[in-house]
Amino acid sequence: xxxxxxxxxNKWYGDFHVLKDINESVESGEVLVICGxxxxxxxxxxxxxxxxxxxxxxxILIEGRDLHGDDVNVNELRSEIGIVFQQFNLYPHxxxxxxxxxxxxxVRKTPKKDAEEMAMQLLERVGIHxxxxxxxxxxxxxxxxxxxxxxxxxxKPKIMLFDEPTSALDPEMINEVLNVMKDLAxxxxxxxxxxxxxxxxxxxxxxxxxxxxxxILEQAPPDExxxxxxxxxxxxxxxxxx
Amino acid sequence: MNxxxxxxxxxxxxxxxxxxxxxxxxxxxxxxxxVLSMLLGTIIAVFRLSRVKPLVWFSAxxxxxxxxxxxxxxxxxxxxxxxxxxxxxxxxxxxxxxxEFAAGVISLTVYTSAFIAEEIRSGIFSIPKNQLEASRACGxxxxxxxxxxxxxxxxxxxxxxxxxxxxxxxxxxxxVMTIGVMDLTYMARQIESYTFxxxxxxxxxxxxxxxxxxxxxxxxxxxxxHFLRFIPH
Numbered sequence: 001x002x003x004x005x006x007x008x009x010n011k012w013y014g015d016f017h018v019l020k021d022i023n024e025s026v027e028s029g030e031v032l033v034i035c036g037x038x039x040x041x042x043x044x045x046x047x048x049x050x051x052x053x054x055x056x057x058x059x060i061l062i063e064g065r066d067l068h069g070d071d072v073n074v075n076e077l078r079s080e081i082g083i084v085f086q087q088f089n090l091y092p093h094x095x096x097x098x099x100x101x102x103x104x105x106x107v108r109k110t111p112k113k114d115a116e117e118m119a120m121q122l123l124e125r126v127g128i129h130x131x132x133x134x135x136x137x138x139x140x141x142x143x144x145x146x147x148x149x150x151x152x153x154x155x156k157p158k159i160m161l162f163d164e165p166t167s168a169l170d171p172e173m174i175n176e177v178l179n180v181m182k183d184l185a186x187x188x189x190x191x192x193x194x195x196x197x198x199x200x201x202x203x204x205x206x207x208x209x210x211x212x213x214x215x216i217l218e219q220a221p222p223d224e225x226x227x228x229x230x231x232x233x234x235x236x237x238x239x240x241x242x
Numbered sequence: 243m244n245x246x247x248x249x250x251x252x253x254x255x256x257x258x259x260x261x262x263x264x265x266x267x268x269x270x271x272x273x274x275x276x277v278l279s280m281l282l283g284t285i286i287a288v289f290r291l292s293r294v295k296p297l298v299w300f301s302a303x304x305x306x307x308x309x310x311x312x313x314x315x316x317x318x319x320x321x322x323x324x325x326x327x328x329x330x331x332x333x334x335x336x337x338x339x340x341x342e343f344a345a346g347v348i349s350l351t352v353y354t355s356a357f358i359a360e361e362i363r364s365g366i367f368s369i370p371k372n373q374l375e376a377s378r379a380c381g382x383x384x385x386x387x388x389x390x391x392x393x394x395x396x397x398x399x400x401x402x403x404x405x406x407x408x409x410x411x412x413x414x415x416x417x418v419m420t421i422g423v424m425d426l427t428y429m430a431r432q433i434e435s436y437t438f439x440x441x442x443x444x445x446x447x448x449x450x451x452x453x454x455x456x457x458x459x460x461x462x463x464x465x466x467x468h469f470l471r472f473i474p475h
Contacts, residue, residue, distance in 0.1 A: 050379055079381025089376035093395050102390060103380035155380060 001064045003028040003159060003190045004049060009058035011044060011214075018044050019055060020214040028158075029188040033201040033222075036211035037237060042194045045211070046161045049192065050081040062159070079107050082152030086164040088144040090136040090151070096123070097132040100151045108155070115154070122150040126180050142173030149180055160184065162193040196241060202226065210234045245441070252442040257433045264429030265450055271343065271425060272412045272454075275350035279411070282351060283358030288388060290363055301359065308356035314417055316353055321345040321421040346418035354411050361403045365396030401466045408462070409455045416451075426450060 002025040011019040018041045026032055034042045047053040048060060051067060051074055060067045067077065090099050100119035104110040110118070123129040126146040128139075136144055145165055152160060162181065166174045178200050185191055185204040195201070201208050201222050208225040210218050210233070217231045226242075229235050251257060289301035308316065321342070325333050336344065369392050377387035397404075419428035430447035434440035 052375060052379060075378075075381045075383050078379055083379045085372065085376065087372060089372045091373065091377070091391050091395075093398065102377075103382060106386050106390065107381040151380065 002026060002061075003030070003063060004192075005059075005061040005064075006045075007059040007061070009045075009048065009055050009060060011041075011048065011053065011055040011057075018214050019048070022058070022216060024209070024216060024219070026190060026192065028190055030206045031185045031189075031191045031204050032193065032207055032209060033205040034192065034194045034209045034211060035196060035198075035201070035237070036217075040211040041214040042211050043163050046083075046163060046192045046194055049159070049161055050078050050083055052083070075107065079103065079155050080157050081159045081161060082155060082157035083161040083163065084145070084148050084152055084165045086167050088136070088141070088148045088168070090144055090147055092136050095133055095135055096128075096139070096147050099136065099147060100154045103151070104154050119150070119154060122153050123147075125153075125183075126150050127176070140173060141169045142176045145169065145173075145177045146180055149177070149184075153184075159190045159192070162191065162195065164194050164196070166195065166197055198226070198242060210237065212237075247442065248437075248439055249442050249446075251437060252433060252439055252446055257437065257443075260429040260433060261426070261446060261450075264424060264426035264447075267343075267424055267428075268412070268415055268426040269454070271346055271350065271418060271423065272415045274347050275354060275415065276408050276411050278347065278351040279354035279358055279407075282355035283362055284393070286355060286359035287362035287366065290359065291366060292384075305356045305359055308352050309360070313349065313353050313414055314420065317346065317349040317417055317421055320349045342418070342421050342423045345421060346415070346423045350411055350415060350418070353414070354407060357410075358404065358407050361400045361407065362393075362396060365400035366392055368399055369395050398466070401462060405459050405462045408458055412454055412458065413451060 004026040006022045006024045009019055009022040010017070022045060034045065036042050044053055048055050049062075049067075062077070062081075065072060091102070094102065097116060097119050100122060101112070101115040104115040104118065105112055120129055120132060123132055126149055128143050128146055131139060131143060131147075136147065139147065149165075165181070166177050169177065174197070178197060181191070181193070181200065182204050193200070193205075205222050207219055208222050209216055210225070210229075210231070212233050218225075218229065218234055225234075226238065229238055252261070286301045286304055289297040290305070292298065324345070325336075328336070373391055373395065374387050377391040378384070382390070415425060416427035419425055419431065422428075426447050430443040433443040437443075
């Protein structure tokens with residue numbers, strides 16, 4: 001059984017067909033990099049996985065269970081799928097520590113002390129445990145994004161979604177975030193990453209998926225994808241960004 | 243003009259006591275009404291933003307109705323009119339209580355919460371949508387996301403308009419003297435009728451209102467300063 005399966009997923013914004021017949025499956029522990037020009041539907045696709053976006057046709061299965069099945073509690077589902085946004089979206093009124101412990105305490109009912117201990121471990125893992133008592137506005141962009149990753153990991157998710165996690169960062173901060181993501185990939189996390197960081201894709205992706213106009217045009221292991229792209233659109237895209 | 247000012251008369255003895263008793267009632271009715279209208283206003287605002295149609299209609303009607311009718315008429319309605327639609331048992335029970343005070347609190351609360359709901363709603367709108375999204379994405383329910391993420395940020399932004407609502411409650415509470423609540427204004431009026439020293443009585447009560455209002459806005463501003471540090475605008 002695959003971790004995530006997309007069956008004929010279609011989505012429209014009014015008349016605009018954003019996702020067209022998406023069929024794909026992601027195995028447990030697999031790292032998928034999704035790339036493509038802006039407006040191609042990549043963010044929309046991964047946001048469908050935790051139901052931040054609704055789709056009108058088709059099915060998405062997580063470990064065999066339909067996302068929209070009657071037995072699915074959306075809050076429980078989301079708590080098992082972490083997401084990291086382009087704009088970090090940390091809670092500005094809470095300290096770094098509280099940003100991380102909020103969901104474990106409120107959703108999982110983890111005792112405060114345990115949640116804080118876990119948060120400190122996660123902060124250590126992303127390399128910023130000395131900033132626990134600070135507020136998001138006091139941190140750099142790269143540090144904020146690492147807090148956002150720790151916040152998502154605090155729910156011990158089975159899947160991590162990354163929605164252009166480095167696009168809002170200054171160039172010198174991109175690597176500190178990518179390194180955390182690489183560690184995660186090596187530890188066996190199932191990851192769907194929308195990113196333009198082709199170095200990251202080369203190094204840790206199991207497969208690279210190329211999307212345009214709401215369709216998956218091609219997908220291949222990184223070596224093959226970069227060396228021998230098949231589709232004209234892909235060739236053009238790679239020429240533009242590499 | 244041969245008016246003899248007599249401040250001592252108003253500030254000491256029995257009349258001084260009346261002023262203090264009135265002040266206490268004013269503080270009590272304002273405090274209770276502020277707390278209740280914050281609660282009710284929050285509920286009305288969250289109803290208005292929910293996706294449940296009947297709740298949206300209810301809160302929209304509530305807000306427009308109570309915001310656009312005079313407070314004095316509402317006070318009279320609750321005091322003189324509400325018994326007609328309440329069950330007998332409730333009426334009997336109510337008359338054994340301090341009905342004037344209760345009618346005063348109800349009208350002040352309902353009236354003020356309509357305004358507060360609008361402030362809260364605009365506060366919630368000013369919080370970026372991605373805050374709700376980020377918290378829902380972690381598995382928080384809509385109510386949890388509202389209570390722990392959106393509302394705490396919204397409240398900090400709307401503190402200045404909220405202060406003026408609180409101050410309005412304190413000032414508006416003077417209207418409840420018309421249904422016999424013995425508040426500061428009622429007592430000042432009473433002293434005037436007993437002593438004909440209306441100038442002193444109303445000067446003292448005016449100054450007391452002024453001081454209470456200044457203290458309230460000072461306190462809330464301090465709170466504001468302390469908590470707004472890290473909220474970027």
